[in-house]
Amino acid sequence: MSADPFDELLEALRCLPGVGARSAQRMALQLLERDRDGGRRLADALATAMRDIRRCRRCRNFTSDEECRICRSDRRSSEVLCVVESPGDVLAIEAATAFDGRYFVLLGRLSPLDGIGPEDLGLDLLGERLDEEGVAEIIIATNTTVEGEATAQYLREMAESRSIRTSRLAQGVPLGGELEHTDRSTLAHAFSSRLPMR
Amino acid sequence: MSADPFDELLEALRCLPGVGARSAQRMALQLLERDRDGGRRLADALATAMRDIRRCRRCRNFTSDEECRICRSDRRSSEVLCVVESPGDVLAIEAATAFDGRYFVLLGRLSPLDGIGPEDLGLDLLGERLDEEGVAEIIIATNTTVEGEATAQYLREMAESRSIRTSRLAQGVPLGGELEHTDRSTLAHAFSSRLPMR
Ligand SMILES: [Zn+2]
Numbered sequence: 001m002s003a004d005p006f007d008e009l010l011e012a013l014r015c016l017p018g019v020g021a022r023s024a025q026r027m028a029l030q031l032l033e034r035d036r037d038g039g040r041r042l043a044d045a046l047a048t049a050m051r052d053i054r055r056c057r058r059c060r061n062f063t064s065d066e067e068c069r070i071c072r073s074d075r076r077s078s079e080v081l082c083v084v085e086s087p088g089d090v091l092a093i094e095a096a097t098a099f100d101g102r103y104f105v106l107l108g109r110l111s112p113l114d115g116i117g118p119e120d121l122g123l124d125l126l127g128e129r130l131d132e133e134g135v136a137e138i139i140i141a142t143n144t145t146v147e148g149e150a151t152a153q154y155l156r157e158m159a160e161s162r163s164i165r166t167s168r169l170a171q172g173v174p175l176g177g178e179l180e181h182t183d184r185s186t187l188a189h190a191f192s193s194r195l196p197m198r
Numbered sequence: 199m200s201a202d203p204f205d206e207l208l209e210a211l212r213c214l215p216g217v218g219a220r221s222a223q224r225m226a227l228q229l230l231e232r233d234r235d236g237g238r239r240l241a242d243a244l245a246t247a248m249r250d251i252r253r254c255r256r257c258r259n260f261t262s263d264e265e266c267r268i269c270r271s272d273r274r275s276s277e278v279l280c281v282v283e284s285p286g287d288v289l290a291i292e293a294a295t296a297f298d299g300r301y302f303v304l305l306g307r308l309s310p311l312d313g314i315g316p317e318d319l320g321l322d323l324l325g326e327r328l329d330e331e332g333v334a335e336i337i338i339a340t341n342t343t344v345e346g347e348a349t350a351q352y353l354r355e356m357a358e359s360r361s362i363r364t365s366r367l368a369q370g371v372p373l374g375g376e377l378e379h380t381d382r383s384t385l386a387h388a389f390s391s392r393l394p395m396r
């Protein structure tokens with residue numbers, strides 16, 4: 001029996017985080033009964049995004065161009081570089097703060113047990129940027145998890161060997177929590193009271 | 199400025215019921231970071247479903263064929279016809295009961311104020327089926343709203359004029375529910391239509 005398009009849609013919707021059998025059904029019926037245009041638009045947007053969105057060649061954030069908007073902008077300072085784990089962290093910091101420097105997105109964190117080493121996080125690319133762009137300060141905004149802290153230490157050593165100042169977001173970000181899910185004002189406070197890294 | 203594929207994806211995801219700005223972002227990042235195959239599959243499933251899923255010509259339920267599986271099956275009885283408002287109701291009844299008759303899906307309910315009359319619910323098509331298929335009983339499973347009740351009355355008259363038996367789902371306190379948390383009108387109805395205990 002060939003796959004039924006309705007069943008196939010239910011199954012496919014469940015790849016979305018937080019969507020179980022019940023919400024998949026609610027979503028499918030809603031689109032089919034009341035919003036086919038929305039469903040078609042979502043199909044197109046998904047196909048385009050999955051095909052065109054890649055990593056920025058300078059900062060590894062998501063973009064559909066060679067370089068992302070922030071890297072292309074000449075209104076952002078090259079002196080301060082904020083290093084984060086994921087694209088969601090960039091969105092969170094942009095929404096919560098007035099930071100006008102640039103970013104570097106690790107897309108992960110050091111995790112020797114999982115075989116994730118410095119090269120997987122593009123730290124060679126980061127090293128080149130530090131050597132070339134006159135960065136004066138690195139704001140290390142990795143998550144406050146064990147692996148995020150280990151990554152932070154590694155970044156601090158990279159910076160120190162180049163005499164670059166480092167800072168870490170102030171505690172206030174909940175321990176063991178993920179930046180992406182931190183409420184705005186906590187994040188804004190932690191960002192502005194960042195401390196020199198020891 | 200042309201639409202950014204990431205922003206466009208966020209916007210498009212919000213056509214899904216229950217998906218706000220925050221979950222749209224979580225979904226987009228999850229697909230881009232960890233499940234591009236899932237994202238592509240969802241794009242295809244949506245496009246196929248929006249294009250191919252139409253109404254069954256006999257029962258008006260969703261199907262990608264001329265007639266739906268239930269109408270095509272020769273293991274379902276033609277004697278009992280269950281009339282529901284939406285395809286979701288069919289799924290709910292199929293999952294909860296051993297009903298082995300057939301369905302008719304109104305895809306709405308009578309609502310003169312909104313200009314929704316009998317022909318919008320396919321009641322002419324239903325009339326033809328009643329005249330042709332030897333239906334002995336109609337189970338009227340429209341919702342217990344004012345409009346659902348008005349629709350039920352209309353269906354009962356259609357059946358009576360053809361000497362077809364009608365039944366309506368029993369109404370009362372939900373099984374496993376607490377009286378204390380049952381809404382007033384349900385409770386009042388259940389109280390006044392109490393039955394001798396066996
Ligand atoms: Zn970039």
Ligand SMILES: [Zn+2]
Pocket residue numbers: 254255256257258259265266267268269270
């Ligand atoms: Zn059918």
